Amino acid sequence: MNDTVEPLAAASVADPSAVAAPLFAWWHANARDLPWRFGRTTPWGVLVSEVMSQQTQMSRVVPYWRAWMDVWPDAAALAAASPAEVITAWGRLGYPRRALRLQECARVVAGECADELPRSYDGLTALPGIGDYTASAVMSFAFGMRIAVIDTNIRRVLSRVFTGVESLGGSAKPAERDLANRVLPADAGESVTWNQAVMELGALVCTAKSPRCDVCPVSGLCMFLAAGRPGLGERRTRPRQRFQGTDRQVRGIVLDALRRLPAGGGDGGGDVGAAGTMPGVPSLPRAQARQLWADRAQLDACIASLDDDGLIEILPDGSLRLPRA
DNA sequence: CTCCAGGAAC
DNA sequence: GTTCCCGGAG
Numbered sequence: 001m002n003d004t005v006e007p008l009a010a011a012s013v014a015d016p017s018a019v020a021a022p023l024f025a026w027w028h029a030n031a032r033d034l035p036w037r038f039g040r041t042t043p044w045g046v047l048v049s050e051v052m053s054q055q056t057q058m059s060r061v062v063p064y065w066r067a068w069m070d071v072w073p074d075a076a077a078l079a080a081a082s083p084a085e086v087i088t089a090w091g092r093l094g095y096p097r098r099a100l101r102l103q104e105c106a107r108v109v110a111g112e113c114a115d116e117l118p119r120s121y122d123g124l125t126a127l128p129g130i131g132d133y134t135a136s137a138v139m140s141f142a143f144g145m146r147i148a149v150i151d152t153n154i155r156r157v158l159s160r161v162f163t164g165v166e167s168l169g170g171s172a173k174p175a176e177r178d179l180a181n182r183v184l185p186a187d188a189g190e191s192v193t194w195n196q197a198v199m200e201l202g203a204l205v206c207t208a209k210s211p212r213c214d215v216c217p218v219s220g221l222c223m224f225l226a227a228g229r230p231g232l233g234e235r236r237t238r239p240r241q242r243f244q245g246t247d248r249q250v251r252g253i254v255l256d257a258l259r260r261l262p263a264g265g266g267d268g269g270g271d272v273g274a275a276g277t278m279p280g281v282p283s284l285p286r287a288q289a290r291q292l293w294a295d296r297a298q299l300d301a302c303i304a305s306l307d308d309d310g311l312i313e314i315l316p317d318g319s320l321r322l323p324r325a
Numbered sequence: 326c327t328c329c330a331g332g333a334a335c
Numbered sequence: 336g337t338t339c340c341c342g343g344a345g
Binding site: 054101133202 | 329
């Protein structure tokens, strides 16, 4: 079977331009009409959409993004908000530390960058909460620069199409980055479409467990399909993340209770006579907080960790509230 | 039960 | 490299 020797390493990879043509046609016909696409928002709006989309489905992000950008259309506006407002607006998007980091990011951009995002990868990754993926995505989608975007979808699609194997777990390996850079179109504009189209294909067609190869625009060029889809769904890109009974659930319950407190100083039925409490951000008496979770030790540990993360404040009397500053 | 456009701390 | 953050839809 191995009677022919590959003359060059590049020869083992399908011609990217042959993949791009059907992929781009598919993109133009099937791209989701997300409100931050197609030049309808600012670079800051793109960054907000990317942060909200981390580990969260787009369908859930859209309404939050619209409401968020309506209230805080730029970094300066978000920088001026209180953390309590920001955490409340984040709602149930999940991983609320992202909200806090996004505001820290806004304060840096507003305070040190004249309210304009850095236009370099290094400048972007230096911002709080902005890592490799988000910096690359902003460079590509907001600024139109030619840069390879590497996320879990793109890793999966490129690995399948061009090498015929499933991408492995863990962080992106040098070989995966080399591949992404090698197949990225030379033209900047085409590179942006490529990044978005490959990502969209991974989200809608070339999914992890049940890829819809029957409707895939590049099935005829896909090495993974040609090889019989070896090891399909065999390995996850991340270890499974349970939720029930974990600190993540307990933290979510505590934070949700604080978000639900009536605004304007109500305390949900606790001691209204606490003379020292300020109006504006209501607090939850510790006695009520204890009823949120049966395991006292776990609850107290979670309250402490939320405090460490800056997601809540613990008042001298032990009551809890969202941070005012 | 599974799925999902990450980042940062250790 | 491993582990910790979260939540809702299917």
